[in-house]
């Protein structure tokens with residue numbers, strides 16, 4: 001069975017992006033979902049000095065090993081001040097030092113969400129441009145605006161958006 005990592009680019013306890021990534025994973029058939037919570041992989045703020053002094057932390061090695069086993073990724077990014085949330089960027093920086101192709105040329109569904117009207121579109125655009133340089137094979141992307149209006153009790157309640165996401169999931173399933 002194919003292994004799919006679902007990941008919210010945030011360490012918020014009730015991260016809407018983690019909710020969206022995990023939910024998107026449940027729309028897939030016959031896959032094993034590996035739901036990553038970044039809180040389980042605490043890492044110090046990246047610096048070359050720390051890397052030189054101590055090498056990679058157990059958390060970095062553990063997460064890198066999990067990434068290595070994945071057949072695909074569903075990533076939903078939180079937007080902080082028009083960019084990646086620092087917690088995500090920190091983990092990403094550490095991982096990129098272990099393996100530059102963080103995403104291992106695997107298929108990816110790339111999402112973002114925010115409570116506001118743009119749905120994290122700015123960070124999504126950044127990642128759409130940058131992630132392929134780090135080995136992401138982006139099959140589809142979507143930003144979900146007004147999260148709390150459109151996502152209730154663990155699922156997308158806006159039918160049009162649900163259909164749009166399901167179409168992207170189908171394309172993704174063909175690629176994994």
Ligand SMILES: Cc1cc2nc3c(=O)[nH]c(=O)nc-3n(C[C@H](O)[C@H](O)[C@H](O)COP(=O)(O)O)c2cc1C
Pocket residue numbers: 008009010011012014015016017018077078079080081082083113114115116118119120
């Ligand atoms: C420091 C900070 C900066 C933020 N900046 C933005 C922003 O630039 N654009 C945006 O749409 N939302 C912004 N927000 C609101 C986030 O979209 C909102 O907190 C969202 O829930 C973050 O996703 P998460 O729940 O997955 O952590 C910001 C929130 C914080 C705490």
